[in-house]
Amino acid sequence: MSPMTIGLVMFAGMLALMVLRIPIAAAMFIPGALGYLAMSNEVALFNMLKGSAVARLTLYDLSVIPLFLLMGQFATQGGLSRALFRAAAAFVGHVRGGLAMAAVLSAGAFGAVCGSSVATSATITQVAYPEMRRYGYQGRLSTAALASGGTLGILIPPSVPLVVYAILTEQSVGKLFAAAMLPGVLAMLGYLVVIALYCMVRPELAPPHAPVPWAARWKALFGVWPILSIFLVVFGGIYGGIFSPTEGAAVGATLTLFAGLASRELNLKAICNSFIASAETSAMVFLIFLGADMMNASLSLTQLPAQLADWVTHLGIAPLWIVVSVLVFYVILGCVMDEMSMLLLTIPVIFPAIMGLDLWGLAPEMKAIWFGILVLMTVGIGLIAPPVGLNVYVVNNLAGDTSMGETYKGVFPFLAWDVLRVIVLLLFPTLTLGLVDLFFQ
Amino acid sequence: MRLLLRKITWLFAVLGGLVALAVGVMTVASVSLRFFTTQPIQGDVEMVQMGVAVAISLCIAWCQLRGANIIVDFFTQNASARTTRWLDGLGCVLIAVMYGLLAWRTTIGAFAVHEVNETTMTLELPMWWAYASLAPGLMLAALVALVQAWLHFTGQDLQTLQGERQGEFA
Amino acid sequence: QEVTLKVHHIWPNTAIVPSKVLNPWCDKIALESKNRIKCQLMPAMSGGGTAAQLVDRVKDGVDDMVLTLPGYTPGRFPSTEVFELPFMSYNAESTSRAIWDYTQKYGMKEFVGTKLLAIWTHDEGYIHNAKHPIKTLADLKGLKLRAPTRQTTKLLTLMGASAIGMPITGVADAISKGTLDGAVVPWETLPSFRITENVKYHTETPQSRPGLYTAVLMWGMNQAKYDSLPADLKAIIDRNSGAALSAQLGRTYDESQAPARKVAEERKNEVYVLPEAETDNWIKASAPIYDSWVADVEKKGLPGKAMVQEARELVQKYSKK
Numbered sequence: 067m068s069p070m071t072i073g074l075v076m077f078a079g080m081l082a083l084m085v086l087r088i089p090i091a092a093a094m095f096i097p098g099a100l101g102y103l104a105m106s107n108e109v110a111l112f113n114m115l116k117g118s119a120v121a122r123l124t125l126y127d128l129s130v131i132p133l134f135l136l137m138g139q140f141a142t143q144g145g146l147s148r149a150l151f152r153a154a155a156a157f158v159g160h161v162r163g164g165l166a167m168a169a170v171l172s173a174g175a176f177g178a179v180c181g182s183s184v185a186t187s188a189t190i191t192q193v194a195y196p197e198m199r200r201y202g203y204q205g206r207l208s209t210a211a212l213a214s215g216g217t218l219g220i221l222i223p224p225s226v227p228l229v230v231y232a233i234l235t236e237q238s239v240g241k242l243f244a245a246a247m248l249p250g251v252l253a254m255l256g257y258l259v260v261i262a263l264y265c266m267v268r269p270e271l272a273p274p275h276a277p278v279p280w281a282a283r284w285k286a287l288f289g290v291w292p293i294l295s296i297f298l299v300v301f302g303g304i305y306g307g308i309f310s311p312t313e314g315a316a317v318g319a320t321l322t323l324f325a326g327l328a329s330r331e332l333n334l335k336a337i338c339n340s341f342i343a344s345a346e347t348s349a350m351v352f353l354i355f356l357g358a359d360m361m362n363a364s365l366s367l368t369q370l371p372a373q374l375a376d377w378v379t380h381l382g383i384a385p386l387w388i389v390v391s392v393l394v395f396y397v398i399l400g401c402v403m404d405e406m407s408m409l410l411l412t413i414p415v416i417f418p419a420i421m422g423l424d425l426w427g428l429a430p431e432m433k434a435i436w437f438g439i440l441v442l443m444t445v446g447i448g449l450i451a452p453p454v455g456l457n458v459y460v461v462n463n464l465a466g467d468t469s470m471g472e473t474y475k476g477v478f479p480f481l482a483w484d485v486l487r488v489i490v491l492l493l494f495p496t497l498t499l500g501l502v503d504l505f506f507q
Numbered sequence: 508m509r510l511l512l513r514k515i516t517w518l519f520a521v522l523g524g525l526v527a528l529a530v531g532v533m534t535v536a537s538v539s540l541r542f543f544t545t546q547p548i549q550g551d552v553e554m555v556q557m558g559v560a561v562a563i564s565l566c567i568a569w570c571q572l573r574g575a576n577i578i579v580d581f582f583t584q585n586a587s588a589r590t591t592r593w594l595d596g597l598g599c600v601l602i603a604v605m606y607g608l609l610a611w612r613t614t615i616g617a618f619a620v621h622e623v624n625e626t627t628m629t630l631e632l633p634m635w636w637a638y639a640s641l642a643p644g645l646m647l648a649a650l651v652a653l654v655q656a657w658l659h660f661t662g663q664d665l666q667t668l669q670g671e672r673q674g675e676f677a
Numbered sequence: 678q679e680v681t682l683k684v685h686h687i688w689p690n691t692a693i694v695p696s697k698v699l700n701p702w703c704d705k706i707a708l709e710s711k712n713r714i715k716c717q718l719m720p721a722m723s724g725g726g727t728a729a730q731l732v733d734r735v736k737d738g739v740d741d742m743v744l745t746l747p748g749y750t751p752g753r754f755p756s757t758e759v760f761e762l763p764f765m766s767y768n769a770e771s772t773s774r775a776i777w778d779y780t781q782k783y784g785m786k787e788f789v790g791t792k793l794l795a796i797w798t799h800d801e802g803y804i805h806n807a808k809h810p811i812k813t814l815a816d817l818k819g820l821k822l823r824a825p826t827r828q829t830t831k832l833l834t835l836m837g838a839s840a841i842g843m844p845i846t847g848v849a850d851a852i853s854k855g856t857l858d859g860a861v862v863p864w865e866t867l868p869s870f871r872i873t874e875n876v877k878y879h880t881e882t883p884q885s886r887p888g889l890y891t892a893v894l895m896w897g898m899n900q901a902k903y904d905s906l907p908a909d910l911k912a913i914i915d916r917n918s919g920a921a922l923s924a925q926l927g928r929t930y931d932e933s934q935a936p937a938r939k940v941a942e943e944r945k946n947e948v949y950v951l952p953e954a955e956t957d958n959w960i961k962a963s964a965p966i967y968d969s970w971v972a973d974v975e976k977k978g979l980p981g982k983a984m985v986q987e988a989r990e991l992v993q994k995y996s997k998k
């Protein structure tokens with residue numbers, strides 16, 4: 067068999083295993099290992115495997131993932147999310163759709179200390195959903211706002227998929243976080259507008275209620291200072307050059323632990339729960355990495371990625387349309403596949419091709435960052451788009467009283483804004499790159 | 508037996524969390540020292556690298572036990588319970604192969620770097636520590652996956668191993 | 678018989694080793710063998726693993742050829758490290774010739790299973806910083822400098838600076854944010870990692886004295902792969918490796934100095950050459966590093982003193998010409 071054929075067979079084998087419910091890590095690892103055997107021999111494969119676990123697990127930049135996950139878990143178990151939602155609800159709860167807006171706002175704020183969208187959705191759903199139901203909000207709006215708001219967990223830094231992208235493309239995590247800032251806030255503001263418009267068209271979705279007195283508002287606002295100051299210290303430190311993203315994650319996790327201990331919500335049991343919850347997610351992410359490493363080592367032997375990159379750059383299609391097709395491809399793939407695995411599998415293949423294109427005359431680093439944010443946005447879409455939106459699953463599961471179909475109906479206006487936002491970011495790279503220029507001269 | 512396996516796996520994961528937290532606290536100390544005295548803790552980066560690697564390896568078995576590995580279930584939503592059971596059993600076997608291969612080869616790797624006296628850059632810690640420390644977690648994960656496969660194939664309930672469904676999501 | 682060599686290395690294709698030496702070398706080999714030897718290039722670690730694992734990968738036959746730094750695996754190549762001691766090298770070409778000869782005598786045990794095609798050093802590394810001009814030893818006190826090797830870490834610490842280890846890619850940002858005051862690197866590294874525009878002062882040692890530091894680099898081939906080649910292909914590899922290839926690599930680094938220095942001068946950065954008398958003070962101050970290195974390798978049963986002596990003599994011999 068030619069290397070090209072081996073590469074394609076490997077890829078097909080992987081897809082087949084995925085369809086058959088095999089864990090994605092193994093679905094990449096096993097065909098990858100067999101492909102490596104076919105390309106070389108068992109001595110090379112076994113010797114290569116001697117170092118692969120150490121190589122992946124000791125990678126310094128990846129240590130931000132467990133640390134940021136730990137920080138998010140301490141914030142969850144430490145009750146910081148409740149204070150956030152209370153404060154947001156105190157200020158905007160009384161306008162039409164206000165509690166849904168409060169859910170989005172608190173998801174955005176929580177996303178500023180939590181790097182995972184599933185964790186953000188779950189956390190905010192637990193504090194916000196009962197309140198929304200109490201005030202007679204319909205399940206369709208409530209669950210849709212929570213599922214969409216949950217994507218702010220990754221759209222606003224810190225963000226696990228963005229770290230994964232940074233590692234795969236050898237870009238600076240700090241710069242990518244800076245680039246995500248404005249688009250993330252834009253996403254949040256857009257969701258608020260979507261809720262307002264939605265409630266204008268369908269007022270029965272969200273009955274209004276009396277405003278909270280100002281004294282109570284200030285009191286509720288006071289409750290968010292821990293999370294606010296943690297965010298400021300972590301990101302102030304990262305962009306002020308006091309520490310690296312990994313160090314920032316360590317500082318954040320430690321501070322959040324102390325904040326949780328101080329609020330007396332974080333007892334020994336809650337700390338253990340934080341540990342094992344972060345354990346599940348961290349291990350899951352690293353396992354997919356290990357699977358993808360095996361797959362990519364074999365693919366690089368077959369030289370398939372290099373050939374694809376070469377082919378794409380000589381297609382003669384306008385570069386911007388190639389980016390658009392890649393993004394559309396991601397949205398479609400994201401419909402049936404987990405987004406993280408999608409990145410790990412495709413970025414090593416697609417990224418070199420993108421870097422070969424001339425896009426708005428951007429310098430290579432800026433191009434990589436800009437493309438990364440666009441990819442992140444499509445990951446966000448994949449998390450709420452039917453038929454398989456992970457966030458929708460999580461929120462629906464926790465809500466327990468709304469059908470999946472209802473939620474997907476409710477999600478559509480939010481999706482429309484997501485698509486619109488991708489187009490805007492595609493046409494105006496400054497929105498993404500402005501803050502990078504500002505923070506990194 | 509299953510309860511014991513579950514307890515050990517839980518202990519590994521909590522230990523992993525503790526190591527990660529310790530690494531975090533050490534980093535905070537190092538950053539503060541660098542900020543106030545210009546001299547950080549020597550070898551802080553190496554400690555983070557080794558610590559996080561061990562921490563993750565200790566968490567893998569728990570991730571496996573809880574069924575937290577991502578699968579694509581879109582195409583098998585309408586499959587019979589029997590089919591699903593067999594496919595999930597196969598999945599456990601395949602991922603056990605992955606864990607087992609990595610555990611075995613990483614152990615061999617430990618011997619290899621030990622033989623040539625490789626050390627880390629700053630603290631000059633023996634490099635084989637990093638390799639050897641990953642093996643226990645990977646081996647436990649392989650064991651858990653094999654037990655799960657056996658439960659799947661014999662049609663037994665996984666709940667006794669996995670524990671009750673939690674309200675929290677990671 | 679046709680052979681494809683998997684060549685795995687640490688640099689992107691635009692760096693000087695691949696662009697000026699390795700890639701043309703592959704073309705030359707292909708031409709001389711009438712395309713019976715081809716390189717499959719895996720730049721920038723694209724074949725997986727860590728840079729430190731390359732030496733094992735080539736020994737074990739995972740990769741057929743690797744280009745890397747022995748210093749990534751401390752403790753593993755004790756004998757070649759002698760050239761990374763401070764104030765050893767006058768220029769890269771002569772030191773590369775010296776280290777090739779030296780390794781034939783002292784280093785071959787460390788490269789078992791690997792056929793060494795070349796071993797070389799880069800041009801003299803200097804101190805580049807953003808804070809203040811460094812004209813005496815005292816000026817180093819309290820400066821936060823990125824140290825590239827184990828021995829420079831010891832040297833900087835001994836001289837009162839803080840030696841900080843971090844990947845070279847983060848240095849420019851760290852300097853611009855003040856986390857770092859500067860870096861100890863050869864000239865060529867400055868423009869490619871945008872360090873030139875973030876520093877102001879460059880301190881060189883004079884040509885009449887050995888430079889502050891250098892690092893050792895290696896190009897190895899899997900021994901079994903080499904042994905499996907037919908005689909005529911072996912001859913082609915032999916013809917294109919060894920002392921001459923090492924010297925060529927060193928020369929390539931030497932030639933990279935002037936253009937990179939010019940970038941700094943055009944930016945009106947201040948380039949200061951230490952006077953000979955002051956340099957001698959620095960050399961004297963670095964003596965304890967030699968002593969501890971000799972003690973270290975003697976513990977491993979190597980003739981440390983003789984190795985330093987021989988390395989110095991070889992450098993002298995090739996520097997005179």
Ligand code: NA
Binds near residue numbers: 178179180219222224
């Ligand atoms: Na986030």
Ligand code: NA
Binds near residue numbers: 404449
């Ligand atoms: Na999806």
